[in-house]
Amino acid sequence: MCSETGGIRRFYDPHMEDAQLRATGRCLCGAVTFEVRGLLRDVVLCHCVECRRWSGTYGAFAAAANDDLVVYGDALRWIESPASNRHARRAFCSECGSSLFWQAADAERTGIAAGTLDPPTGLQRAAHIYTHDAPDWDALPEDGLPRDPDSSHVPRWT
Ligand SMILES: [Zn+2]
Numbered sequence: 001m002c003s004e005t006g007g008i009r010r011f012y013d014p015h016m017e018d019a020q021l022r023a024t025g026r027c028l029c030g031a032v033t034f035e036v037r038g039l040l041r042d043v044v045l046c047h048c049v050e051c052r053r054w055s056g057t058y059g060a061f062a063a064a065a066n067d068d069l070v071v072y073g074d075a076l077r078w079i080e081s082p083a084s085n086r087h088a089r090r091a092f093c094s095e096c097g098s099s100l101f102w103q104a105a106d107a108e109r110t111g112i113a114a115g116t117l118d119p120p121t122g123l124q125r126a127a128h129i130y131t132h133d134a135p136d137w138d139a140l141p142e143d144g145l146p147r148d149p150d151s152s153h154v155p156r157w158t
């Protein structure tokens with residue numbers, strides 16, 4: 001049985017059966033679990049206001065192609081990200097409140113809150129974005145990562 005919820009599968013899709021499992025993850029309570037059956041993008045750290053309000057701190061997102069992300073559980077809820085300049089929406093677990101996914105309108109990939117992935121992920125931190133929105137307590141580390149890179153900067157996919 002396969003159905004669609006805004007481009008994300010809620011139930012197992014037999015077409016995904018042969019695709020190699022790359023990663024698994026879940027919310028705090030386990031009512032929402034997911035699998036990634038394709039490449040994952042390295043983790044981008046987002047200091048924007050909306051990630052901060054949504055997660056309580058800065059955002060840390062891996063990403064996967066929408067077609068590679070399989071989500072299980074009826075507790076997943078999507079909300080509009082109210083002031084997003086990319087008309088994004090965000091998904092969370094309605095049972096425990098865990099922040100899970102981020103998706104720009106008409107995007108072909110979905111951001112995955114990195115902390116929801118089961119380690120080891122094989123991922124690295126790739127960049128800081130929206131650094132001008134970082135609040136006073138969020139001092140950016142001298143980690144050598146690109147800050148607000150232009151579109152020529154493409155994080156690694158593994
Ligand atoms: Zn949950």
Ligand SMILES: [Zn+2]
Pocket residue numbers: 046047048049050051052059130
């Ligand atoms: Zn953000």
